[in-house]
Amino acid sequence: MLFLRSQEEHTAEELFKIKQLRQLVEKSDELQVGTDEIFLTKFLHYTNWDTLRAYQAIHAYYDFKQKHPTWMAQHPIQYYAKLFYATHCRFVMPQTDKHGRVLVIFKTVDAFQQFPDYLQHLIEMDDLIFESMLMLPRVQRHGITVICDLQGTTRNFLRQFSPMFMKIVNEKNTVLPFKQRMVHIIQRGFLMHVTSSLFLPFMNKDFKEHIFTHDGRHLNKLRDMVGIDCLPAEYGGPASNVLDTNLIFNHLSQNADYLEQLQRYKKR
Template sequence: MPPHDLRNAFEEGGDVSARLDFDEPSTAEEWELAREMTGETPEVRSSTLAELRQMIDTRMELPNRTEESFLIKFLRARSFNVEKAYNLLVRYYRFKETHPNFHKEVYPLRLTYIGDDDVVCVPPYRDQNGHRIIIYRLGNWKPRNYSVDELFKATVVILELATLEPTTQIKGGVCIFDLSGISLSHVYHLTPAVASQIVELMGGSFPIKIHGIHVVLQSFLFDMIYTLFKPLLDARTRERIYIHGHDLASLHTHIDPRNLPAKYGGMRKEYSYNDWIETLKMDETVIRSLVQLGYKIDPEDDTEEMWKTVKESLQKAS
């Protein structure tokens, strides 16, 4: 099924949008949800932000990035336990230091070849619980054309963008690993080192709660892959992995088919990763955030006017 053009996606209803949602909780209902899911209240938010800033300043082992919009991600991901939020922040920076090739000198708007192959997809809608959804179709990956590092680069970009959204910070996300088409050539490239990096990335280096990792349409080769991963997983992560095989009804007990593509027994159209990127590249807040995170943006990747506006706003901020 060909990807559906996001320019026409809004005809399906208000829940389909490739734009990121930057709105903080404002209504009584939204604040109640934030309190139930993370323990957040205006008072808790204010006091823990001050405590986390003080911890960063006192311990002097992290970059001094202390703006509220950045730190709140880590507090929400650890339910406003300041010590745990700080430790997550340490792991976040450690991951970046250990794997600079995943984010340094990376032009995120040029990773379109991954979208061309439909290896990864971020649907412009959420599941029934408000979780962001990331879909990997690893059988479409062509190792002879680009390395697994390119998939890591795309994943890190997706996680960085997703964690800009207060809704995702509060509600978290789910992953679907579609392993149809996996071959021995794919297994060959999934070394123990790669397995360790995937676990490190998904298991606690980014400020997002992953509520479920769903494996579907796998073949017997999955056992070879999972043998690499299982010893690296802690008990909590193992509890979040659901292996459905071809039993899509099992997947539907976790994700409503109204929030899944037709390939997985759902009711949604297919959407392209590249359409998502094309929409985000026109968002000044997104471009500014990517630049602040150290990514490279070439004016040729974007509109020149947008780039000029971003540069001016960053110069004013500094």
């Protein structure tokens, strides 16, 4: 099952490193975070099971949160329900891509008139989605594939993308503990090159190497890289692959207690 959360079988060495990291976190005078296995292993997978680097990665993540608290989800899951169902712009596919990575799809849908704080809500929704994905052992092991469909980008979006905004996007991308993240950007029309020119210059070199752009009229490269079976029908996948907001929102709701607990984690 896509959202299987059963604990992984760990080697003796891995169990030792989980114990090591737990002890480091518990001894920290600054970190006010949990020490459950899922929390610790997402940072251990991210750093190829280097305990010290994993500990440093936890600090880096919560340094970012301390510096930019509004870039993290701050409300109960149900707070975001209206936005999820009014915009239908965030999805997860029921099948993994051909490399075993969970496939998430973000669409640009202009809802600025309906939601005055729309961009802030999107930032928080995306934080919830990423945190919920990082709970999954398969995501911790294999990473995630994100399709950013920018074909709905309007000037209302472009007005938000200041250099400072893009700098913070890059900062958060740097601390998110995904072992691997492949990003496919779909663009089309007069804003096709504008959006790329806004985003890409601010991305660090390592992350930029995993970003691929696609013309919305020609998606053969996307189908080849990701696999056809997992793609929505509108991108050339099977007709039965219909984008369904319920799949991602139900996943968030089922894990609401844990996700809301994560919101309380911080550094002193």
